[in-house]
Amino acid sequence: RAVIFSGIQPTGVPHLGNYLGAMQQWKRMQDEAAPDTKLIFSVVDLHAITVPRPRGLLSQWKREMFTALLAIGLDPDRCVLFYQSSVPAHSELQWILSCTASTGYLSRMTQWKSKMSLADDVTAFDDKVKRSLKHGLFSYPILQAADVLVHRATHVPVGDDQKQHLEFARECVTNFNSAYGGQHLVKPETIFSPAKRVMSLTKPSAKMSKSDADARSRILFTDSASAIRAKVMAAVTDSTNAVSYDAAARPGVANLLELLSHFDPAGRGAGELAASADLAGAPLKELKTRVADAVNAALAPIRDRFAELLARPDYLAGLVEQGAVRANQSAEETMKIVREAVELGA
Numbered sequence: 001r002a003v004i005f006s007g008i009q010p011t012g013v014p015h016l017g018n019y020l021g022a023m024q025q026w027k028r029m030q031d032e033a034a035p036d037t038k039l040i041f042s043v044v045d046l047h048a049i050t051v052p053r054p055r056g057l058l059s060q061w062k063r064e065m066f067t068a069l070l071a072i073g074l075d076p077d078r079c080v081l082f083y084q085s086s087v088p089a090h091s092e093l094q095w096i097l098s099c100t101a102s103t104g105y106l107s108r109m110t111q112w113k114s115k116m117s118l119a120d121d122v123t124a125f126d127d128k129v130k131r132s133l134k135h136g137l138f139s140y141p142i143l144q145a146a147d148v149l150v151h152r153a154t155h156v157p158v159g160d161d162q163k164q165h166l167e168f169a170r171e172c173v174t175n176f177n178s179a180y181g182g183q184h185l186v187k188p189e190t191i192f193s194p195a196k197r198v199m200s201l202t203k204p205s206a207k208m209s210k211s212d213a214d215a216r217s218r219i220l221f222t223d224s225a226s227a228i229r230a231k232v233m234a235a236v237t238d239s240t241n242a243v244s245y246d247a248a249a250r251p252g253v254a255n256l257l258e259l260l261s262h263f264d265p266a267g268r269g270a271g272e273l274a275a276s277a278d279l280a281g282a283p284l285k286e287l288k289t290r291v292a293d294a295v296n297a298a299l300a301p302i303r304d305r306f307a308e309l310l311a312r313p314d315y316l317a318g319l320v321e322q323g324a325v326r327a328n329q330s331a332e333e334t335m336k337i338v339r340e341a342v343e344l345g346a
């Protein structure tokens, strides 16, 4: 039986990268899954506390992200939707996995290394930097592995930046199963959407991200049609005012073409669109207008539903409670096996 699991941090309102790279795929998988496929999506609030954040906002951000899952069309009767912290088994399994996980592997993870901003030069690791780095950030991938493994996920749909974390989760399975002699945990497969790396509108060489200080670099679910248009029109391109596709030489234009391709009803790729009769050589403004229209058409119904749902706190609270019960049940099945394997069972 297939089990689809994925998670998203409660960073408030999701951006277009989250949507195209992950959430849209979750909805597609829900719609196409066999009836016996289990679908589980989590707002990973324990991951959110690995880095400093403004005080007083986390519960709002959680609510917004939970609402976003519903707004994109995930059906709470078909999917288990829950807050990670409402299922203590995630933390319990994290600890158990940490006892067979390799610190060497963890210290090679690119997210950790980039947070240390020292690439491969470990000798440059100065003491002040070290003190500011918290252990939770270091062991972040173990918690992520626990998220996936505790629900016996077989498929994990994510964007490209999660690739290494999922490889690590498979490594955790190998380590655990060999330490405790048996096929106790299941290795998950990573599933990428065609939009596995959506780029920033202002820095086309960087991925679109919540943490970019420049709000014009990303499009949010809550952006109005005019805000979307303004951001796309201001997107960084280059000085050649004619559409062509060259990802290396023209990353800004390529990014817009990629975006357009993700919304193309005919499923054409970026290069194909650039060569199409109505876009080849056209002024960049034409391309930008098409992108803004396509993004807005896709986001408008989500934006409306998002606002509607946020105005129904009691309905949301009920779903949060229902999700917690079901996710706890799902996790307990695995924890029985794990506790027995580790000899922690009663």
Ligand code: TYM
Pocket: 005, 006, 007, 008, 009, 010, 017, 018, 019, 020, 021, 022, 023, 044, 047, 143, 144, 145, 147, 148, 156, 157, 158, 159, 160, 161, 162, 165, 195, 196, 197, 198, 199, 207, 208, 209
């Ligand atoms: P997070 O919250 O940063 O992002 C959620 C999902 O959105 C994808 N994504 C992107 N995809 C394409 N282009 C982009 N610019 C872009 N930005 C974000 C991410 O790849 C991700 O799929 N560690 C995870 C959360 C997590 C998780 C899990 C995921 C915790 N436990 C278990 C899967 C399974 C994270 O921080 O994603």
